[in-house]
Amino acid sequence: MWTFLIGCSVIELGGLFALLLLKREKAARLIATLFTVAGCAVVAVPVFQTLFGDGTAPVQLPWHLPLGEFHMGMDVLSAFFTLPVLILAPLSSIYGVGYLKKHKGSGAHYFFLNTLVTAMLLLLCAKNAILFLMVWEIMAISSFFLVTFDDHLQSVRAAGWTYMIATHVGMMALLAFFAVLSHQKGGFDFAALTADGELSPGVSSLLFVLALVGFGSKAGIFPLHIWLPEAHPAAPSHVSALMSGVMIKMGIYGLMRSLTFIGEVHASFGWSVLALGGLGGVVGIVSSLAQHDIKRMLAYSSVENIGIVCMGLGAGMLGMAFQNPALVALGFGGALLHVLNHSVFKGLLFLCAGAVVHETGTKEMNHLGGLMKKMPFIAAFFIVGAVAASALPPFNGFVSEFLIYFAGVQSAMTKDVSSIVLAAAVLTSLALIGGLAAASFTRVAGMVFLGEPRVPLKQVPKDPGWAMKMPIVFLALMALALGVASPLLIQTVADAQLPVTGADATLRVVAGDIVPSLNGISLVGVAVIVIFAIIAVLYRLIAHRKSVALTRGPVWDCGYAKPSVRMQYTPSSFSAPLNQMFQPLLGTRTALSRPSGYFPKSGAFETIVSDRVKDMFYAPLFRLVARVLLLFRILQHGHVHIYVIYVAATLITLLLVTAGN
Amino acid sequence: MMLWSLVLVPFVAGLVSYVIVSDRIRRSVWFIAMAFHLFISFFLSFDGGEAGMSLQGGWLTLDALSRIFMPLTSLLFAAATLYAIGAFENEHGRKSDPGKAASAKVRRLSPESVFTGCILVFLASMTTVILSHRLGLQWVAIEATTLASTPLIYYHQGKRSLEAAWKYILLCSVGIAVALLGIFSLALAASGVTSELSVDSLVTHATQLDPRWLKLVFVFILVGYGTKMGLAPLHTWLPDAHSEAPSAVSALLSGALLNCAFIGILRVLQILNAAGMGSFGEHILIFLGLFSMGVAAIFILRQPDYKRLLAYSSVEHMGIVILGTGLASEGMFGSLLHAVNHSFVKSMLFMTAGNILAIYATKRIDGVRALKNRVPLLAVLWFGGFLAITGSPPFGTFISEFSILQEAVNQERYVTVGLYLFFLLLVFVGMAATFSKMTFGATTDTAPPKPLHVWSLVPPVFLGLAALMMGLYIPQQLDTMLRNAAALISGGAL
Amino acid sequence: MSWMNAVPVLIGLILSPLLFGIINRVKAWFAGRNGSPLLQTYFDVFKLVRKGMVYGTTTSLIFQLGPALVLTSVLLALLMVPFGTMAAPLSFKGDFILLAYLLGVSRFFTVLSALDTGSSFEGMGASREVQFAALGEPTFMLGALLMAIYTGEMSLSGMVREIHFEAVGGQSAAVALLVAAWMMLLLTENSRIPVDDPNTHLELTMIHEVMVLDTGGPLLGMVTYASGIKLWIFSALIANLLVPNLHAGAVTQGAVFVAAVLLIAVVVGVVESIMGRVRMRQIPKVLVGATALVATGLIMTLAG
Amino acid sequence: MINTISILLAITSLFLFGSSRVRISIRMVILQGFLLGIAFLYYNQAHLTIGTWIIGVSSIVLKGIVLPWLLTFVLHRSRAKLEIEPYVGFGTSLFIGVLLLGFSTYVAWNLAINTARTIPPALFSAALFLIFCGMFLIVTRKKAITQTIGYLVLENGVFATGLGIGHEFPFIVEMGVMLDIFVGVFLMGIMIFRIDRAFDHTDTHRFNELLDSIATEPADSAEMENIQ
Structure with a gap:
């Protein structure tokens, strides 16, 4: 455990050096990245020790704080959740070195980036409630500063503001959660909290609701997700990659850790998480289909993937409630694996999107197009990310969704009514999400990179420098590796969930009999690549042989006289049929300015996309609270006389009250 | 003798500095008095005699409670002194440079000597409040603090500061008159039992005091000193007084004066607990605490003036402190810790607000933009203060607010917990809008801001670090002192 | 992959273009025409493979490599389709999920290569294709779940072995519904008449055809062959449901199965x-x- | 003797309720100062020490002579001669005064806790009445100087309740209370002087520049936009 602490302090030191070198931007960035990479390497040692070796001893330091004390320890669950941090943190800092070349103020930025990484690492190994809360808030604050990096834009400030409020709501719920928990179980240490003191159903459901709100608001689970599509597009891309890939997983980690505290899991918990996950998944992917802004679209797809993870969690919890070990192993296993997979391919997508925004200067997808010719490297890897994100075989997205599918079908084998309903729910929503995800990602990949540029760009985009390319290549390879090498991973995933599900031998057996399917999948994955290579080579030989003519001609346009670039299908028109179908979920408004007069000069049509949940629930709620509070403002009207009456009135009321008892 | 010197030295220095003409000498007198006071109070509190050192029949004693607040007050006074001198330099600097003269409303400044005199007398009276064990003397001292601080408030002689000062003195005097009623009824309650109203004798004979009169005493003292402490609905003078006073004074008012009023209430609570009627006032205290937080939340949301915002947050934090006292046992410890944390953070914030005022010359929030780009150090202080005042973890306020929450949950008062968290969230929402609007944003004028005097920057940085330290590591000795004080007040029932 | 397993795949590869011939011949018979010869699709594919290649000016590498990936994924999907009572060469628990997603890969890259041409027609086709595919997925998954519950097996080959369509008994009603639903799915996925018309010339009404509007020569050959295999896969899945387990020798069972598949082509x-x-x-x-x-x-x- | 003093006190505060001219109110305050001083001396005659003597005399001197002198001085310098149209008309305030007198006598008589030994009910009711009169003046009168007078009357009332146990209070505390009241009123006087110069009126009714009650419409204000 000491190596872990050393690693974290190395990363934090890097941040401090970056702060000191405020003036020399480039040096600050390089040093901070160097320290992060070194720190993560050092931290990797205990993590692999815990995952594959025999684990590390916890560390307990006498840190005199009236309530909590410094108790760090790493169990299998936290080790597994450290993997995404170790992958994405160094890569995003390296990417940042290239990305922030043209920006000022990257010294402070890197300080907060390193603090965020350290906070996340410490959070995963915190074994004391107070320490957990403190590191949780530090993580929130440092990520707030990262989001508001280029704060000269009004939209970024508004996004930062919404983000801060959302995290604070979650913080309030967590405060209440840990207060009630430590009251029930006595003491703040996680060991005391996980002791299986019997909790009355009322208290355990209250605890679960608080945990769901507290951790759900950080993870972006369905009703509490509105800050995610605001904050991620506002942040610089390597930060949104880190946040989307890793930080929202801390919410999932917290939720699983709270299961260990609550102990006995009721079926209603499982159903609620499953329902939220399914609903969140569908709403997430449908909203991402309707977006104009590329990073907002990726943020909504994070909401969708978190929905899928919650479905896995829900299935696992229902398995615990119905005492069906297979469902438990597969549900939690699918969720955990999807956490890792999502952080890899979402990180890849955000980094590629970052490069696009960096070069073209605009996030508006309707204005982009045909970047494949100018930025072939980024286009190719974005398409790889898109394939992985819509869970298609050769890549890692498919494996974890396969596990959750399998959990659904496996639960149906027991043939009792509730498990079949569960299976039907999981399969339909996952299938629908899968289909829509394919639609959404073909839209982005197709419209942004293929076809022709819809609006002439100011400067010719070109592929970025090696600092931005290297992480992208590494992530793509990681996605492929995870996709193909999944049978090796299933064992660690089965162990990683032990703290939550309790050491139950059958879990290992159940995980065992999924291995042949995973072998089949990786076999097919490899086969796809090999056969594709063969057919492509054959095609090249046949189609491009000397004796045959190879010409380039205009694309068929029905013989129209003067085809223009604007005639191409735009992303909004591409997803228009689906948007109309899911209109109640989306609530997209259209603004039409009709061309008028005999010689009309201009007409415009625009769809305005806003988050339905926010418009229907949060905005009116905020306005109501503000209006109610403003009513009470007359209290302070400035007249001394009436102030004295206040004093007299309080005196009299208190006298009456005391006279009473 | 040392204790009396703590009172007399600043008092005499105050009187003397009324008459000194030259700024330099007066400032040095002021500085010496402050240094002396700081050294003595730290020396006495941290390693003075273990038992309460009393003098001449218990007029001034240093018991567990005053052992905390004495060094705190003198530390705040030292910081305020340095800041005030720095602010005067800024002010003089501004007046002299021609460019600024036209735009800034140059107010006619009453001579600095009145300011120095009053502030030193203010310190003397606060020291007497903290140290006095005689409730009569304590009342006199609290009244003296009001009188000493009024001229400080209308130091800038503007219409608004005069109005604020008038409301301050009128409301506080009415409140304190009610407190005097309380003192007299306490004397009546103890008429048969003991002669002089010293805390020790009252505590020893507490059981024989007439309970009905004790209830009356509690109500009068709560209303009287509650007005001084700024509990809603008696708080109406606080936003005006704290926002119109010069920043050094509002830092002292918020940081130190509110604690003195709090000590007045604690002394009476000590007697009540000793008389076994501790649980009697619980509901009233909790209600007042929550009501103050609610009223503060109402006015913090979309508050146009940032100094008034800080004043309302003082009302809110005093509400939290009173809520903690109402919850007794662990809550008492939380409230004392919170009073200390709040003093650090609030005075730091007021000083930073003063610096912002010196640069942007406007108290309106819309007038202040892009603090981050123009004055990075102030932005760090300002936003760090915001995080501290709303109780986010790395700072001390989080620990105290959480222990109060923990106590409320332990007593299964879920309604209180719900309201408590809701108001904290409301205050956070209100403040988040204001602070982020001021710190971030783009600026058009690229003129480098006027350099601030170093003395006006050192104290806030020091206080900010103290607040941070309180959050990360509370030294063992300070923790035991807090626990003894809490035990003292709740009659050993901790 | 013993020698015996290779036979069904070979039959699939050889016979799949025949299905188009049968369908066109049935339509011609209905219309009183003689219709094109049964092997017409084979001639088209050979002709196309030998022709020269014309790329659109706006197209990039994706357009050239897309159809290759489409063909690959469809070939691998064919590997997993059981052949009568004989197990598929590659069968494991939950292989129907992989089958669905392999078809997803082929759809993904067809759409991408359509969008690469940058023509508004191809964009329209892609948008429609994506919409209908998204709605088709749940049918396939629920159908597989139904079969899994009904037979207690989790791999396609296992399910097919257990399932049998007796005329009477409650279970068969469920299977009948499943067959009807999967028939609709077949018609949608393979762009047959009720949903999409393969032989129309009006670009605005097409869905699948318009996506391959600008592919010519060897690329078009590959795409036609891939769509043939895809039709074979769907018909094979439905045929597996209908063909009862005759407990006869593998050869007769196989022959009956192939006849069933051709019969389904006639039905289409x-x-x-x-x-x-x-x-x-x-x-x-x-x-x-x-x-x-x-x-x-x-x-x-x-x-x- | 005590009864006559308390009746006289009651009458003077009734005058205060009704009088519209500041000059008369100041005279009433002088009268109250003397009455209280005499009452204090009379009441503690049993154990007269040097301390109580000094306190008695100083209270007479301060409340009877010095403070009223200061108030008249301020009255002349600030042109606020008349207390014009207060919130509550003089007739009605007189009527309220009588009501308050009834209420305080009622409270004094049946609040029969062990005050009998220390404060005679008559004096206690007069004291309560003085307190109510002080509060009432501050609340209803607009002129700053009348509010100061109200405060002074309030202090007199509190001092009257404390008469009974005057001897038990140590000398310093008693003198401290006296000094505080003196400095308080003195400071208020200076402030009225300053207010008069700054505002050229001393009408506290127009003191409402410091307020928060401008209910900004939630819908249109700019911040609301970025709250969503």
Whole structure:
């Protein structure tokens, strides 16, 4: 455990050096990245020790704080959740070195980036409630500063503001959660909290609701997700990659850790998480289909993937409630694996999107197009990310969704009514999400990179420098590796969930009999690549042989006289049929300015996309609270006389009250 | 003798500095008095005699409670002194440079000597409040603090500061008159039992005091000193007084004066607990605490003036402190810790607000933009203060607010917990809008801001670090002192 | 992969273009025409492979490599389709999920290569394709779940071995519903008449055809062959449901199975001749109807 | 003796309720100062020490002579001669005064806790009445100087309740209370002087520049936009 602490302090030191070198931007960035990479390497040692070796001893330091004390320890669950941090943190800092070349103020930025990484690492190994809360808030604050990096834009400030409020709501719920928990179980240490003191159903459901709100608001689970599509597009891309890939997983980690505290899991918990996950998944992917802004679209797809993870969690919890070990192993296993997979391919997508925004200067997808010719490297890897994100075989997205599918079908084998309903729910929503995800990602990949540029760009985009390319290549390879090498991973995933599900031998057996399917999948994955290579080579030989003519001609346009670039299908028109179908979920408004007069000069049509949940629930709620509070403002009207009456009135009321008892 | 010197030295220095003409000498007198006071109070509190050192029949004693607040007050006074001198330099600097003269409303400044005199007398009276064990003397001292601080408030002689000062003195005097009623009824309650109203004798004979009169005493003292402490609905003078006073004074008012009023209430609570009627006032205290937080939340949301915002947050934090006292046992410890944390953070914030005022010359929030780009150090202080005042973890306020929450949950008062968290969230929402609007944003004028005097920057940085330290590591000795004080007040029932 | 398993795959590869011939011949018979020869598709593919290649000016590498990936994924999907009672060469628990997603890969890259041409027609086709595919997925998954519950097996080959369509008994009603739903799915996925018309010339009404509007030469050959295999896969899945387990030798069972597949092609031809096209707006209702059918099937297994 | 003093006190505060001219109110305050001083001396005659003597005399001197002198001085310098149209008309305030007198006598008589030994009910009711009169003046009168007078009357009332146990209070505390009241009123006087110069009126009714009650419409204000 000491190596872990050393690693974290190395990363934090890097941040401090970056702060000191405020003036020399480039040096600050390089040093901070160097320290992060070194720190993560050092931290990797205990993590692999815990995952594959025999684990590390916890560390307990006498840190005199009236309530909590410094108790760090790493169990299998936290080790597994450290993997995404170790992958994405160094890569995003390296990417940042290239990305922030043209920006000022990257010294402070890197300080907060390193603090965020350290906070996340410490959070995963915190074994004391107070320490957990403190590191949780530090993580929130440092990520707030990262989001508001280029704060000269009004939209970024508004996004930062919404983000801060959302995290604070979650913080309030967590405060209440840990207060009630430590009251029930006595003491703040996680060991005391996980002791299986019997909790009355009322208290355990209250605890679960608080945990769901507290951790759900950080993870972006369905009703509490509105800050995610605001904050991620506002942040610089390597930060949104880190946040989307890793930080929202801390919410999932917290939720699983709270299961260990609550102990006995009721079926209603499982159903609620499953329902939220399914609903969140569908709403997430449908909203991402309707977006104009590329990073907002990726943020909504994070909401969708978190929905899928919650479905896995829900299935696992229902398995615990119905005492069906297979469902438990597969549900939690699918969720955990999807956490890792999502952080890899979402990180890849955000980094590629970052490069696009960096070069073209605009996030508006309707204005982009045909970047494949100018930025072939980024286009190719974005398409790889898109394939992985819509869970298609050769890549890692498919494996974890396969596990959750399998959990659904496996639960149906027991043939009792509730498990079949569960299976039907999981399969339909996952299938629908899968289909829509394919639609959404073909839209982005197709419209942004293929076809022709819809609006002439100011400067010719070109592929970025090696600092931005290297992480992208590494992530793509990681996605492929995870996709193909999944049978090796299933064992660690089965162990990683032990703290939550309790050491139950059958879990290992159940995980065992999924291995042949995973072998089949990786076999097919490899086969796809090999056969594709063969057919492509054959095609090249046949189609491009000397004796045959190879010409380039205009694309068929029905013989129209003067085809223009604007005639191409735009992303909004591409997803228009689906948007109309899911209109109640989306609530997209259209603004039409009709061309008028005999010689009309201009007409415009625009769809305005806003988050339905926010418009229907949060905005009116905020306005109501503000209006109610403003009513009470007359209290302070400035007249001394009436102030004295206040004093007299309080005196009299208190006298009456005391006279009473 | 040392204790009396703590009172007399600043008092005499105050009187003397009324008459000194030259700024330099007066400032040095002021500085010496402050240094002396700081050294003595730290020396006495941290390693003075273990038992309460009393003098001449218990007029001034240093018991567990005053052992905390004495060094705190003198530390705040030292910081305020340095800041005030720095602010005067800024002010003089501004007046002299021609460019600024036209735009800034140059107010006619009453001579600095009145300011120095009053502030030193203010310190003397606060020291007497903290140290006095005689409730009569304590009342006199609290009244003296009001009188000493009024001229400080209308130091800038503007219409608004005069109005604020008038409301301050009128409301506080009415409140304190009610407190005097309380003192007299306490004397009546103890008429048969003991002669002089010293805390020790009252505590020893507490059981024989007439309970009905004790209830009356509690109500009068709560209303009287509650007005001084700024509990809603008696708080109406606080936003005006704290926002119109010069920043050094509002830092002292918020940081130190509110604690003195709090000590007045604690002394009476000590007697009540000793008389076994501790649980009697619980509901009233909790209600007042929550009501103050609610009223503060109402006015913090979309508050146009940032100094008034800080004043309302003082009302809110005093509400939290009173809520903690109402919850007794662990809550008492939380409230004392919170009073200390709040003093650090609030005075730091007021000083930073003063610096912002010196640069942007406007108290309106819309007038202040892009603090981050123009004055990075102030932005760090300002936003760090915001995080501290709303109780986010790395700072001390989080620990105290959480222990109060923990106590409320332990007593299964879920309604209180719900309201408590809701108001904290409301205050956070209100403040988040204001602070982020001021710190971030783009600026058009690229003129480098006027350099601030170093003395006006050192104290806030020091206080900010103290607040941070309180959050990360509370030294063992300070923790035991807090626990003894809490035990003292709740009659050993901790 | 013993020698015996290779035979079904070979048969699949060889016979799949024949299905188009049968369908066109049935339509011609209905219309009183002689119709094109049964092997017409084979001639088209050979001709196309030997022709020169014309790329659109706006197209990039994706357009050239897309159809290769489409063909690969469809070939691998063919590997997993059981052949009568004989298990598929590659079968494991939950292989139907992989089958669905392999078809997803082929659809993904067809759409990408369509969008690469940058023509508005191809964009329109892609947008429609993506919409209907998204609605078709749940039908396939629920159908597989129904079969899994009904037979207790989790791999396609296992399910097919257990399932048998007796005329009487509650279970068979569920299977009948499943067959109807999967028939609708076949018609949608392979762009047959009620949903999409493969032989139309009006670009605005096409869905699948318009996506391959600008592919010519060897690329078009590959795409046609891939769509043939895809039709074979769907018909094979439905045939597996209908063909009872005759416990006879592998050869006779195989022959019966192939006959069933060809029979399904005839049925498709009949359906195409007698039905007109469903309006574009109604297609989502058709697909949701298919899912509803499977859902009722599920409920029946619960009740039964 | 005590009864006559308390009746006289009651009458003077009734005058205060009704009088519209500041000059008369100041005279009433002088009268109250003398009455209280005499009452204090009379009441503690049993154990007269040097301390109580000094306190008695100083209270007479301060409340009877010095403070009223200061108030008249301020009255002349600031042109606020008349207390014009207060919130509550003089007739009605007189009527309220009588009501308050009834209420305080009622409270004094049946609040029969062990005050009998220390404060005679008559004096206690007069004291309560003085307190109510002080509060009432501050609340209803607009002129700053009348509010100061109200405060002074309030202090007199509190001092009257404390008469009984005057001897038990140590000398310093008693003198401290006296000094505080003196400095308080003195400071208020200076402030009225300053207010008069700054505002050229001393009408506290127009003191409402410091307020928060401008209910900004939630819908249109700019911040609301970025709250969503």
